Amino acid sequence: MHISSQFDSGAIEILAAADPADIRLNIRSDSAAEFRQWFHFRVSGVAGQALVMRLLNAGDCTYSDGWHGYQAIASYDRRHWFRVPTAYDGKVLTISHTAECDSVYYAYFEPYSWERHLDLIAQAVPEMRVMHLGSSLQGRDIDKLSWGSGAQQVWIIARQHPGESMTEWLVEGLIERLLDPADPVTRKLAQLATLHIVPNMNPDGAALGNLRSNAAGANLNREWMAPSLERSPEVLHARQAMHDSGVDLFLDIHGDETIPYVFVDGCEMIPGYAASLVAQQEAFLARLLQISPDFQREHGYAPDRFSDEMLTLASKYVGHAFGCVSLTLEMPFKDNANLPDPEHGWSAARSKRLGAALLEAVLAHCIDSKPETI
Amino acid sequence: MHISSQFDSGAIEILAAADPADIRLNIRSDSAAEFRQWFHFRVSGVAGQALVMRLLNAGDCTYSDGWHGYQAIASYDRRHWFRVPTAYDGKVLTISHTAECDSVYYAYFEPYSWERHLDLIAQAVPEMRVMHLGSSLQGRDIDKLSWGSGAQQVWIIARQHPGESMTEWLVEGLIERLLDPADPVTRKLAQLATLHIVPNMNPDGAALGNLRSNAAGANLNREWMAPSLERSPEVLHARQAMHDSGVDLFLDIHGDETIPYVFVDGCEMIPGYAASLVAQQEAFLARLLQISPDFQREHGYAPDRFSDEMLTLASKYVGHAFGCVSLTLEMPFKDNANLPDPEHGWSAARSKRLGAALLEAVLAHCIDSKPETI
Amino acid sequence: MHISSQFDSGAIEILAAADPADIRLNIRSDSAAEFRQWFHFRVSGVAGQALVMRLLNAGDCTYSDGWHGYQAIASYDRRHWFRVPTAYDGKVLTISHTAECDSVYYAYFEPYSWERHLDLIAQAVPEMRVMHLGSSLQGRDIDKLSWGSGAQQVWIIARQHPGESMTEWLVEGLIERLLDPADPVTRKLAQLATLHIVPNMNPDGAALGNLRSNAAGANLNREWMAPSLERSPEVLHARQAMHDSGVDLFLDIHGDETIPYVFVDGCEMIPGYAASLVAQQEAFLARLLQISPDFQREHGYAPDRFSDEMLTLASKYVGHAFGCVSLTLEMPFKDNANLPDPEHGWSAARSKRLGAALLEAVLAHCIDSKPETI
Amino acid sequence: MHISSQFDSGAIEILAAADPADIRLNIRSDSAAEFRQWFHFRVSGVAGQALVMRLLNAGDCTYSDGWHGYQAIASYDRRHWFRVPTAYDGKVLTISHTAECDSVYYAYFEPYSWERHLDLIAQAVPEMRVMHLGSSLQGRDIDKLSWGSGAQQVWIIARQHPGESMTEWLVEGLIERLLDPADPVTRKLAQLATLHIVPNMNPDGAALGNLRSNAAGANLNREWMAPSLERSPEVLHARQAMHDSGVDLFLDIHGDETIPYVFVDGCEMIPGYAASLVAQQEAFLARLLQISPDFQREHGYAPDRFSDEMLTLASKYVGHAFGCVSLTLEMPFKDNANLPDPEHGWSAARSKRLGAALLEAVLAHCIDSKPETI
Numbered sequence A, B, C, D: 001m002h003i004s005s006q007f008d009s010g011a012i013e014i015l016a017a018a019d020p021a022d023i024r025l026n027i028r029s030d031s032a033a034e035f036r037q038w039f040h041f042r043v044s045g046v047a048g049q050a051l052v053m054r055l056l057n058a059g060d061c062t063y064s065d066g067w068h069g070y071q072a073i074a075s076y077d078r079r080h081w082f083r084v085p086t087a088y089d090g091k092v093l094t095i096s097h098t099a100e101c102d103s104v105y106y107a108y109f110e111p112y113s114w115e116r117h118l119d120l121i122a123q124a125v126p127e128m129r130v131m132h133l134g135s136s137l138q139g140r141d142i143d144k145l146s147w148g149s150g151a152q153q154v155w156i157i158a159r160q161h162p163g164e165s166m167t168e169w170l171v172e173g174l175i176e177r178l179l180d181p182a183d184p185v186t187r188k189l190a191q192l193a194t195l196h197i198v199p200n201m202n203p204d205g206a207a208l209g210n211l212r213s214n215a216a217g218a219n220l221n222r223e224w225m226a227p228s229l230e231r232s233p234e235v236l237h238a239r240q241a242m243h244d245s246g247v248d249l250f251l252d253i254h255g256d257e258t259i260p261y262v263f264v265d266g267c268e269m270i271p272g273y274a275a276s277l278v279a280q281q282e283a284f285l286a287r288l289l290q291i292s293p294d295f296q297r298e299h300g301y302a303p304d305r306f307s308d309e310m311l312t313l314a315s316k317y318v319g320h321a322f323g324c325v326s327l328t329l330e331m332p333f334k335d336n337a338n339l340p341d342p343e344h345g346w347s348a349a350r351s352k353r354l355g356a357a358l359l360e361a362v363l364a365h366c367i368d369s370k371p372e373t374i
């Protein structure tokens, strides 16, 4: 048997891989920071064997509480992923699985590779405009797609945290709906809004198999007050383009390691945030609640008191700077406990459906914001 | 050149077809009734030729007013249909088109064949149950699909009027969404409702290329008070199955030859129809208005005073007999003038999107009707 | 439970269909002739039930010897067909099968509908020319596709016998290869030959569910000496077009009910058939033997002595009239016993591969025939 | 405008990229060796602009003669690649192209990424066995697929030279045919042979965008006499597996920068190579000539006199060590001048067809080698 991770977003440390019944692994840290939770590796030569894989340092990971109730995913064909039995004892995460084929992949969540990202951008051409916002530290393109011809400037960014691959799946679902010429939601939206979409804010971190940081070890979602070319060019360039276009609605897409629900964090705690914006935010969330049974509002982050540090986060910075509805949308790594799927848990496919559904809430927001333009 | 119509739903009468610039045709009547508006034919051997096709009896058709603003559709590959220049002078409908290929089809709307119907049913197996409700007069199966395990009995029927092929496209879109295991709308709906779907209520009429009637010449949507084995077994069998299951929500899908909008006709005029049902109907329509920019409520049928004959219509009969929300949904043959598409007009693809969107309104209705079950 | 056959090529007679364990059926005769062997029907409402279907008149069918070793095919989704246990006692053919779904189809061979035929033609547009040769007795188009720009006139016709649906599957595979712009065989062939392809010589018989005859009861492959508008317009029109173009190579595609092999019948017995043609025929067959392990030359029709009646057959007529290689290609209804597939037997997919492989032999023939043009 | 190459097999050096009409570039050398000819880069922000890209050091590349008659390829969607006007003056290669979209890729040949490679392997599971032969210097898996259950051991390897991406396309076409359960060629072959396929012998070089060498700068096709873990583990592991299984037929797939034809180089010059093997080699080539009009035997490498260094090449080493037919198959980077395609030149699609066709020659070889087993 052999374990490898030398591919896009591959990440694991091998301690012992001689005995299928006693595979010992460690979860690798980010390439230049101490975050650790993401794993993605391939096991070869194990058809018919009962694998017991113990991730020994699970208890020392960034979100060790997230392992409670977590089930790892596996795939033979890299298309269809399914959950496999996984147990956590507070220290070690143990994955137990009998491989049906010679080669099997395991991952924290369904990966979304840089090759697939480039395909996503390429398929959108020429229906959309593509703008090169700038380059990552390792020289990857930060691409922004733009679509529609309306006055409302809607920005959607994803994958500041590179291990949150469900976020790019969400964007793929959203883009596919935008490219559907028969969909009345998108046909109407194109009249009212211009969408600016950055499917991958952190391509280096994604390719490197990082959980939360870029090639310099920066957590991009703490860089919005003072991004720099040296440490966070990805944010610097995106933020500049936002100031160039203006922002009327902002969605920053994330994944959450611990909470088994889809939820949103808003801007109501920001001092001076207009009551009218709080009402619009409320309307957006009420609408999304109607549209998607995978969304809910009971569970989420505890309501924080405002602190200046908050403005280092993308959605707070944008809400504050542009005076617009600005939301962090979080999807689970585990499942939506309100509508659980034991076979797949939360998945790429469900993330895509949520991305498509989001457009209905975006349209409602644009209609409400500019009632005279309809 | 040659004109033929010997295929599923083919219908035309040829008066003169020797000169491409002077093709004279008549729209054929239904096989056993005087309705006439549907046409569907193929022209061969005309690559590069400028065809002028005059439908001489257009002014004598069942809905001659419907020709105003109507554009015929054409296709080379029978997959992609597009509108071609069409003029109506109050008597003659003239289609002018230069064929790019040796073979081209023209039709009143995108056809939906019996073969495709059988494939639709077959693809739904085994995810759905299939019940043979009975046979048409010519011996075709009247199939009912059922799906979900909830208490609410939702019935959706289509194509009582066989020339309204957009109605089966709508159902195809609806079924495809039901079969999507990642869609939270359908996953939730399966818990609350059992859907009973009859994709084609009039298979004989559809295969025969009829506009409004079955093989006996009956307009099925006038048969609901007293259906008979001899004249309307299609209605007789479906009605019986409804009484067997009960009905909590009913949607009857139609096409309208004249009005260039999607609209709905309800049951508020029926004596004794409960105020609570009127409110539920209102909620359904308000929700659908939110969901689909292709729906609207300004244009539609004039509010009728109730007459006993009304109960011969499916939606009125069901609303009256079962005391439930019961709607006739109408799609245009032309286009939705609120969101026009000059290339395609109203289309199979747009009908499918509307079918998928309907499920969101159905889910909302089921949630509202049984709030304690959520 | 319910049995129906009211669809394209549907054919069965129901004697008793109340008890799944005792279903009694008869194979229907052709619509206007006494041939009988084709069946195609649907059984509904039988999920989980062990069906025993006895075809009581099997022993009286046209090729009753063909039932020995024959296994019927079944499908739930009308795409994937598989063989089911079938026994023949010299009189009754008994099909035993437990249906996994509510709806299941049984047939003599994988059907190829008129709708699929029209799609096949339509997909070939505009890469190919389409010529309307004439109309069948019931008014269906007899279409000829033409492809390539070379001097050699190659004619390929299929489905004179409408129940031999594998023949149109073969043509579909052949056409798909012709439409592949990267295939060097077809790119080269286009320079040397013009292909004339009639995918369905007998559309009426096919739609009617006939085994061997058209709507007038004529066996088209006995009409080539004296076709008539009244009895065999399908042959009359095709034959005329052949005389218009000339023929340098002719392939007539058939199915055989009895012999479990792919084989060819040639023209060597025709008086006056040139020795050079016999050599070319031999070269064609030797080449096909190399190309396709599904072809063989041991088993086939006994070498007949020539009789004048032979010239009523398409391949003999053409070989005689045009002095060219002219072959009848036969595929089994059962399986190729040299390379058996117990799950599928001979199939649509294998027929398509044979159609694609034929083009290599056609190319070799064209190269050999005109060596100076290469 | 912006030029980037930070992706799988990306390779270019940018000298000046400010003026679309005066873009100056250099072709990058391999990562650890002086070979240089491969390029692959993306240009953004240039919709509607006439690009003039000059590759200034083309005259100093490894196969500078290969630029004569060469046309670069371009793609917007990364799926469809087409040739663009390219001129070579003996020193500078100038690509002139007006981009229709915001983003366009240029490359030496259609790329085949490591992600696609992993998908290729994963799709073959579980129909094939996958063996991890060993790891590349950078830790990538060297995978061998095996298929079939026959006695003849057939080895097919590709992409020793990583810039020859057409070789992995060829293997993809070959594998797709092996996975077709209806193809008689592969069904027969499975009985006679066991195929051992290494789709990518040099994954590091491929990912790095190298032309000819691995991560250590080694030209793997000069390492077969004395491969080492330090310099050429890819060869070491594959060679060992060959000795474990034995080899009865060997095909090593390559691309040639200069000669615009598909051709083969054999083993007839090896001292002691048996006359029977030369005859078998001749039979293989004669058969391939029949099968694929893209193959030819007039043009190719000059017949070399044997030198000991020859045995450092894979096909010579294997022919010598195993006493079997052992061939180097070469495809052009430009086009097959016998059957040119001005739009695509030689392409991924044509490489795939050649891979599928090869199996017919392999089958013939296996039949001839073991006539008693048929």
Ligand SMILES: [Ca+2]
Binding pocket: A161, A164, A254, A255, A256, A257
């Ligand atoms: Ca997070």
Ligand SMILES: [Ca+2]
Binding pocket: B161, B164, B254, B255, B256, B257
């Ligand atoms: Ca109507």
Ligand SMILES: [Ca+2]
Binding pocket: C161, C164, C254, C255, C256, C257
């Ligand atoms: Ca026959």
Ligand SMILES: [Ca+2]
Binding pocket: D161, D164, D254, D255, D256, D257
């Ligand atoms: Ca080379």
